[in-house]
Amino acid sequence: MAASKHAAAVGPVEITVPSYQGAYPKTATRFIRLGPDQVNDTPVDEEEEVFILEALAAYAPSAVAEEDDSPLAGHTLGLGRLTPRILRRAHAVDQVAGKGVTGRLLWLVREAHGYLRHEKTAAAVRSEICKALTATGARAVIAHSLGSVVFYDMLSRGEVPTERDGKVRVTTFITCGSPLSWLCVREGVHTPGAPLSVPPGVEWTNLHSPNDVVNRGVGLSHLAIGVTDVVAHNGGVAKAHDVHRYLAHEAVVERIAKVRPL
Structure with missing residues (x-):
């Protein structure tokens, strides 16, 4: 300006600039973004896995047909606490959308899941924003x-x-x-x-x-x-x-x- x-x-x-960083659980995704003091290495559970799979499918629908469904696929791709199903889809999305795309998406998808599917977290986030709006006008x-x-x-x-x-x-x-x-x-x-x-x-x-x-x-x-x-x-x-x-x-x-x- x-x-x-x-x-x-x-x-x-x-x-x-209100921060709602403290409202989120200290997951492995936050470690990737924010550093080692922000992590407790929470693994992806079944419900979050479904959310991530749907989000990646929505990003690149054609990638779903490209997934490798062999028994060992996804077990050797790395990326820490993510499940083989997520890794298979992430690899397929990268093949369609470009190398490294899912690496840029997964932190957002996991944080979106934390907000959209966990009301306690979401309420805490909204509270921080509301406090700032009220205080500043x-x-x-x-x-x-x-x-x-x-x-x-x-x-x-x-x-x-x-x-x-x-x-x-x-x-x-x-x-x-x-x-x-x-x-x-x-x-x-x-x-x-x-x-x-x-x-x-x-x-x-x-x-x-x-x-x-x-x-x-x-x-x-x-x-x-x-x-x-x-x-x-x-x-x-x-x-x-x-x-x-x-x-x-x-x-x-x-x-x-x-x-x-x-």
Whole structure:
């Protein structure tokens, strides 16, 4: 914002970054992302295995037919605590979508499972966000990756702070690299078969990158009412989901510049 043409007109912008890291169990996936002090090496159970298999199948449907169903397949592929069935599907997805794709997806899929299928964890996550919104009086929310699912869920549940007239205080909702295009994620936070939508008075902008494996390179306008899709050319697969590249996009600056304090 400071480097943009809007800097003089807008002035200083205060940003609060609430963390819900502590709400999650210390799984092996978090070890991969956050370091050894964040892990207790919790294995994948049967219910989570089914969720992961469905998520990977939704990402690359044609990969399912390519799986190696031989007895030993998946037992020698590595990746720690993941099951042979997951490893077989992950390998098949990589064969179809590109080498290393599932390595970039699995942390998101496991964290999405933790939010969507464990209400205690989900409630703790939403509580942290709500506390920050209440304390700051924020009128704009930028939600990256799984954060877009969390805040959309809060809007749907009516858990976002409101004004005296009952309207949601947040007027600007910006999603970046959102996985809401996945049915397995979407069905956990809204009514199946209905389009995605936000309350009246909330302007929703969704940024998606063509090479972002999390949003599968597509926007949300075909699934949502009142959302404006913006293509963010963030570079190759390695950087396409990077939050800094999304935040640097002019569309984010323009939306934030329009927000006015109460």
